[in-house]
Amino acid sequence: MHAALNGSPAKSCKGKAAMRVFTYTSAHARILFGAGRAADLADEVRLLGCRRALVVTTPEQRDLGESLVAVLGNLAAAYFDGATMHTPVEVTDRAMDKLRNSDVDCLIAAGGGSAVGLSKALAARTGLPQIAIPTTYAGSEVTPILGETQGGRKTTRRAPEILPRVVIYDVDLTLSLPASLSASSGLNAIAHAVEALYAKDRNPIASLIAEDGIRALGGSLLEIAKNPRDLDARAEAQYGAWLCGTCLGTVGMALHHKICHVLGGTFDLPHALTHSVVLPYVLAYNAHAASGAVAGVARALSSGPEPWQHLYQMLERLGLPTSLRALGMPADKLDVTADLVLQQAYWNPRPVERESLLRLLGAAYEGVPPSPDMSF
Template identity: 55%
Template structure:
């Protein structure tokens, strides 16, 4: 049992409507109508423009247009361009289809304009379940939380994830696991979120190897999307720690792909915190095995993830810069940050070496 009779906690449930299943995209027009929207702007990345066009056709006359300019880390200048399109077209809402980049753009538009947003995830990012927005300007990534950032409706359609390539499925899924892992030792953790965290980690860690072997396995895809939803709730409900701080610093500074960065850093950040989180470590053992940090490293290898930050574009000389930035405005963390161990953590992550507990 995750609840201790002597435990005190505060649990705040974020509002929002979730529709989950196969073929649920068919309900999008009804959801637009339910929100009273007349002209919605469809958002996507350039790569997913064809999906945005299909979505716009499905919506019909309520599609005001398409903005296919979403990119990772939600640059402020891209958001400004999108808001200009919103104003020019007279859009009264946005529909984001895709992963974290598109969801982030929808959130950034919503918090600036007050417009309602619907998200149709096609990855396992989990951002759609949070009131958190990370934005990049001049090479620096900052985050903020605001109820106005939270999407009004999320439509999970398992069928839309069937085309997600196996490696991207793996890194996206491990990125989601990171949200749940840190939720287990968050300063404001509670037993409700811990239940969701363990269920989400179990679902994803079981499904991702199957997806890597057979991407069209509908049961595994459903389990992964279910797990990602739960992990996203965790991210939106409690605070995060060292892992997310490092990913924001390193990803934003060196413009690295989001999911891959989280996948590579997670085992190392977890190993760093292991001495300070005995209860959470035991909980993770119940779903990942004796050494959860090593298990996540091995899971990344199984799904074909890149073998280190160096492999995704971070220069070796960036290790010292990332170490220094990790100590600027640090997140709360269960283990105090120590400069040499943090540098060693980043160096191992850069090399793609297995995690090591100091």
Template identity: 50%
Template structure:
């Protein structure tokens, strides 16, 4: 793969990767000169938040365990109030994309630095992209202020992640790399990271399905998610992410599952117009037909592959098409109403 010209803008990020990495939380908080951190989590991961609280000792001032999918504005407001009352000077966001997304909202609106400890493969921790949902409309943007200052990747924290969630979360990450490969601002560095990220995840996810506690597969999947997330942070996303943002915000769909359904359909639409991306995916998956390989991977790991399985109805689709067309993302192939309607009908 060669490039005639490109710009690569590296994002400032400290990454701590390794089994048992959560034990380094106190040192990493001190490196950031934070003294009063608020620990963020979902209700389901309260026990993990309490583990972080115990490790941090006097550096932690509270736990906010009400992070929710798609980062609703009322959740953000409640977290802001908690942070103000406790005098927090930063956040430790421990969990998946919902928790890290809430941390980003606090960074955007309150200027609180984030230390992220991801427990899924969503990749949000590697990006300056934020999203907040208000009245079923998800607003997204890019701002370097929301980029976590430090990310601690501990594969041990993902070993209890159920195989089904691992599958959809991993496909979510893989989608970042697929779109990065045909992004208008892709560079040799990002293309190499994307290809390796796809390779890591495509090998690790089936292994996790067979043995969710496999430490080598967990480490490989988390490494792949890191690389794919970095691709998301460094490039312009296209039709796949636009569709997932609109579907998720408008219909309140589960984020990762939406990605797993939509990815093969958008790949089938876009890859004929993106030969270099297609070649990279063929090497990484490895399969001469990357779309067939993506479909096969989705089925092998038991991820959902129909929007109807997410309770989407045909009557929901026209409003989705309207919103996608109202503010389209950059894409290697032009997309109009007829193409969108056909793609969504096939995904349904």
């Protein structure tokens, strides 16, 4: 039987059959996973049909960038190590000058979300193919989403050309990542998967991916904190980051990401730590409107019925800040933040009202442990 023209299941569909009506769009990327895989970089450039690569990284990852230039040999046309948090447009403009002057035909991002973000911004402007070599666990390397900041405002867009064509997960390159950065970038990835579980366009495939990503990161981050050179835990964290990023790349975002985009773009708060702090509060806020998602997070974390408490306790166990105050959020800007969140608001399973949003932001600012009786 055919579905109704308005997109709802045909009347003859009953029970579980009707529940299985969904749309799933797969993001296509070639994934290389395993220790030592960065050695394959030159071959991957050639497989793309390219000969002149621009390597993009941050000042902190300069050594990594230079080592990849050496791996590439004469395939390396240029190198730019000025990537920075929140992908400011003025930094992208400087990188574009380097790109134009070097006759580049592909992009290589080496490092965390800042390097990947800049590479995506360049790809969005040029259509050039990208190879991403992530060294953190944020997962943005497998999403077709670009967030850019200009004039204190962060905006996002989604397009196929923004997705890297190849991603190389080399666990050896993560061993130097400090435990604190490992923890915050991993919680950032978990936030992607949590929102995928209650996204407006969620579907069974993305939900399966999301739960397994949360499970993989929820356990491995604590192991990395105990022993930062645990290769098995590092590899499991990379696997989890890949899954969490993948599910974000296939469904939409909600209140959590909108809040973090405002806080990062407006106040330049650290990207991954902001996601880490905000996550427990938004999950608690949405708990009654997204009970299925809450159950999925609880299963993945083996946490009991209130996983927002487990996520808050993870911040403490991982030695991370537990409040927006600790991240440098201005005390007198909660009203401004609420107003900006409500402008062009993202869909959310629970309607977002200004007073309840202010209570959420206030609790996150103070770092009060989230609980069901907070009356967000």
